[in-house]
Amino acid sequence: MFIYFFTKEKCLDLLKLEIKIRLPEFKLSFGHKGFVTYKVPEKFDENFFETFSPFFAYTWGKTFKEPIDSGLIRFELNKNVVFYGEDRNHFHEKFNLFQVYDETLPADCPSRAYLKLKDAQKFFTLDFCSNESILEWGCAPGGMSFFLLNQNLKVTGVDAGLMSDKILAHDEFSFYQMSVHDFLPKTQQTTFDYLISDLNLPPKDVIDLILNALEIIQIKKMILVHLKCNGEKDLKAICNISKKFSNYQINRQMLPSHGRETLITLNPI
Numbered sequence: 001m002f003i004y005f006f007t008k009e010k011c012l013d014l015l016k017l018e019i020k021i022r023l024p025e026f027k028l029s030f031g032h033k034g035f036v037t038y039k040v041p042e043k044f045d046e047n048f049f050e051t052f053s054p055f056f057a058y059t060w061g062k063t064f065k066e067p068i069d070s071g072l073i074r075f076e077l078n079k080n081v082v083f084y085g086e087d088r089n090h091f092h093e094k095f096n097l098f099q100v101y102d103e104t105l106p107a108d109c110p111s112r113a114y115l116k117l118k119d120a121q122k123f124f125t126l127d128f129c130s131n132e133s134i135l136e137w138g139c140a141p142g143g144m145s146f147f148l149l150n151q152n153l154k155v156t157g158v159d160a161g162l163m164s165d166k167i168l169a170h171d172e173f174s175f176y177q178m179s180v181h182d183f184l185p186k187t188q189q190t191t192f193d194y195l196i197s198d199l200n201l202p203p204k205d206v207i208d209l210i211l212n213a214l215e216i217i218q219i220k221k222m223i224l225v226h227l228k229c230n231g232e233k234d235l236k237a238i239c240n241i242s243k244k245f246s247n248y249q250i251n252r253q254m255l256p257s258h259g260r261e262t263l264i265t266l267n268p269i
């Protein structure tokens with residue numbers, strides 16, 4: 001049996017590194033552009049398909065080398081969708097359709113980070129309710145804040161950089177122009193519904209900051225963390241995240257609007 005992954009071409013090296021770290025016994029079988037397959041070892045725990053979830057793939061699943069009667073090859077997309085293709089190229093075509101991404105930014109939006117939350121809403125259940133409170137780390141210049149404020153949320157933004165004037169003028173936005181390290185000991189508000197982090201710091205630093213923050217503040221519904229990956233050290237920190245947040249249900253998804261990064265959501269259990 002084989003497993004396949006679809007990823008972004010620019011993240012293929014990260015996916016291969018991730019598999020090397022997390023599944024060293026799997027042998028690379030075939031790779032082309034954003035599609036890659038691995039041979040699964042003979043003796044292998046079937047629970048794997050219930051529990052494994054890659055950080056740097058859009059989707060993944062089982063694929064069987066043997067053609068079925070019709071001569072088509074059977075692919076299973078995440079167990080729920082079975083796809084029959086003539087060959088791998090057919091699969092690539094399907095994948096390319098997958099990759100069409102035509103989201104556009106609203107004209108007056110301060111940054112493309114807006115799209116990361118729009119995508120996140122598609123992949124995760126983000127059931128924001130009016131007036132919920134968001135603590136947003138790395139909010140400047142304000143694309144994500146723009147998205148959140150349009151959903152009638154109350155946003156507390158923290159960033160050392162400059163925020164767009166349009167966002168600063170919004171009644172439901174409070175801005176702390178400082179580093180997150182300085183903000184934490186100063187904050188008066190200690191309970192938020194969500195924490196959203198989009199800091200361009202190494203994953204290990206972001207994870208440590210969140211762990212420190214959780215000693216001071218309480219996040220009631222969900223933590224969303226966008227983590228950028230610049231190589232093996234960062235990837236290892238990302239792969240270790242479940243050990244650090246054992247009291248949380250963890251989900252992950254690489255988003256179409258992401259560069260070399262992944263989104264992790266943490267829900268208190």
Ligand SMILES: C[S@@+](CC[C@H](N)C(=O)[O-])C[C@H]1O[C@@H](n2cnc3c(N)ncnc32)[C@H](O)[C@@H]1O
Binds near residue numbers: 145
């Ligand atoms: C990818 S940008 C954020 C884009 C933003 N989310 C938006 O919607 O426009 C990363 C931000 O992290 C901020 N940042 C990095 N380290 C920080 C720190 N220690 N404290 C506060 N902000 C930090 C940078 O100033 C930068 O604005």
